[in-house]
Amino acid sequence: MKNVNDFERVSLGFFPTPLESLPGLSNELGIALQIKRDDYTGFGGGGNKVRKLEYLMAEACRNGVNVVITTGGHQSNHARMVAAAARKFNMRPVLVLRGNPPASYQGNLLLDRLFGAELEFLDPDDYFTLIDGAMQAHADRAQARGEKPMIIPLGGATPLGALGYVRAVEEMDAQRKALGLPDPDVLVAPTGSGGTLAGLYVGARRYWPNTRIVGISVSAKAPWFQERISRMAQECADLLQWPQRWQPEAIWIEDDYVGQAYGIPSEGGIEAIYRAAQAEGVLLDPVYTGKAMHGLISLVEKQQIAPDSSVIFIHCGGSPALYPFASQILEH
Structure with a gap:
């Protein structure tokens, strides 16, 4: 064991x-x-999410990842911490978030912006049908640019x-x-x-x-x-x-x-x-x-x-x- x-x-x-x-x-x-x-x-x-990311980011570093893609709601703690962890290891964070583009960036959305994450917003009613394809599209575009992407699922779960x-x-x-x-x-x-x-x-x-x-x-x-x-x-x-x-x-x-x-x-x-x-x-x-x-x-x-x-x-x-x-x- x-x-x-x-x-x-x-x-x-x-x-x-x-x-x-x-x-x-x-x-x-x-x-x-x-x-x-x-x-x-x-x-x-x-x-x-810090506890989970200690293991998930070790995998990303080991595999030479330079683009990290994840998802969550507007005020997702997970998305915010993935963005921070990506920057710590010189990776580019991409966050695909459930919700319409906000009128103002407050709370975790403000921190996402401070960490320089690329943000995409999905209509909340269609989110669950769109999210897998949306994250994969970001991964495909990164690969086409010669980058190494990694998708971290909702919540790092x-x-x-x-x-x-x-x-x-x-x-x-x-x-x-x-x-x-x-x-x-x-x-x-x-x-x-x-x-x-x-x-x-x-x-x-x-x-x-x-x-x-x-x-x-x-x-x-x-x-x-x-x-x-x-x-x-x-x-x-x-x-x-x-x-x-x-x-x-x-x-x-x-x-x-x-x-x-x-x-x-x-x-x-x-x-x-x-x-x-x-x-x-x-x-x-x-x-x-x-x-x-x-x-x-x-x-x-x-x-x-x-x-x-x-x-x-x-x-x-x-x-x-x-x-x-x-x-x-x-x-x-």
Whole structure:
């Protein structure tokens, strides 16, 4: 069997990120709540995708890539960090984004421009039928110019990228042991493309076999994620030669907290942003972590997460996305 250190990766983030107790929210909710501060990974504005990109960019460097192509929504943290990582390794970033051309460039879109990414915008209604062809067209044009392109899928959600969150579980396990704490009862994380959840499932099966993992969907319905994450987790475990298996129904996904649609703030998500800010001084965002915290709070209130449980919330970053939605947040 292998471990995550057997795979080549580049150094991008600042690890280990803190595992911080949240006493205010813990007292309000009646649980022992910690937050894994992957908003502090640092590189390119920080966030969970740094862990995945350490492995994916190592592959790009090894293969002599000089054009990196990826996709996401207008306020995609992943797209922003791919652009930053491409520049760090002297590659040209191309971002094909879901949404119409914006009236102004704020939040992650501003950072995409600062990193000098080439941007293409796809009509949101036709995005899923157009995206594969659009990214491949950029790759074909790069090849025709004599360049070496690489397409990184939505969210960096690949078995190789998921190794980053196997490492994160190892990291949290060491941190809790240093504090004399047992394995947590529950891990909660937002899920938008599935790669983070897949890595958490693989890592937890090995280190915390009795810990339950819940993904709060910010985009798709539960069955899509269950199929996708179980398959990706299996392929990640196969890379490690770990004898682990999952059925789709074993993947716990809550899909009641998306709101109107992906990338559109929800009322419950905005409430959770205010609550975390005023109880703990922690900044969440309206696209990912605000909705995930809304889900966590609701599951505790419905006692689907039992009273007195020890819970870790995975903070995936994303605070740049606060600013484009300032008027909606303040109106709330």
